[in-house]
Amino acid sequence: MSVLTETSLRAELRNKKISQYFVDPDVKITPSARQYLKEREIQLIIRDEKPSKYEEESAPRQKDKEVITPKYYAVMGGYFSDKPEYMTQLYGNKLVFKDHPHIALRGKLDSLQSKIMEVQLSASKQKSMGLVKDLEDVLILCRNIMRAEVLDEPLADIQVLDLGEKELREMSHNPQKYFNTKHILPSWEMGELAVLLNSIRSLIREVEIAAIKAFKTEDGVSRVDIIKALNRLSSCVYIMMLRQLTGYYKEER
Structure with missing residues (x-):
């Protein structure tokens, strides 16, 4: 099971304006990561879960913001839309440090x-x-x-x-x-x-x-x-x- 942490979120979302953040259903999300997204008014969406009526109604108002779907996730925890230079792919979209x-x-x-x-x-x-x-x-x-x-x-x-x-x-x-x-x-x-x-x-x-x-x-x-x-x-x-x-x-x- 992967873990989404506040540290990995801060690294990934630095200088980016987004309205929604997608994660897979088997990802463990730390309380501090949830709080970080909440403070930045970023909607956390678990893939394969149906959006609530509120989410469906509120989404159109956020068209001016970018929506990011993480492309990679680190084996040790954290999601990334871009692959860091110090990491590489182990299998598929799983990232590890280059000295793995x-x-x-x-x-x-x-x-x-x-x-x-x-x-x-x-x-x-x-x-x-x-x-x-x-x-x-x-x-x-x-x-x-x-x-x-x-x-x-x-x-x-x-x-x-x-x-x-x-x-x-x-x-x-x-x-x-x-x-x-x-x-x-x-x-x-x-x-x-x-x-x-x-x-x-x-x-x-x-x-x-x-x-x-x-x-x-x-x-x-x-x-x-x-x-x-x-x-x-x-x-x-x-x-x-x-x-x-x-x-x-x-x-x-």
């Missing part, structure tokens, strides 16, 4: 996508188009994760590099079996593209931590699908590092 955990997660996902494209560019300059293609798969999954979070919808089953969730986990945990090599100890000696892939992998870990902060609840996390996808995404990039170091992408040229 969900917004921080979106920023991390945005940075991750930027980094993937940077590495694609470097790989293309070295004519490693197989790597560019695999990175495109990773980029698409990142965008799907972003979409699922922003639209608050379930994330589709994980499929990247033509590998499913179980295959990604199995291959990343058993490099000796699938790549005939030991686990990687990152070093500059791996070469430019492997180092760049490692930077993507470590950035995914940062995104995963941001996701935990955003979805943490008293009982665990609310979006296990997104947390799992990020975990498998780091496994995917680790597999790409193994491919890079064992000559897979050279063979693909």
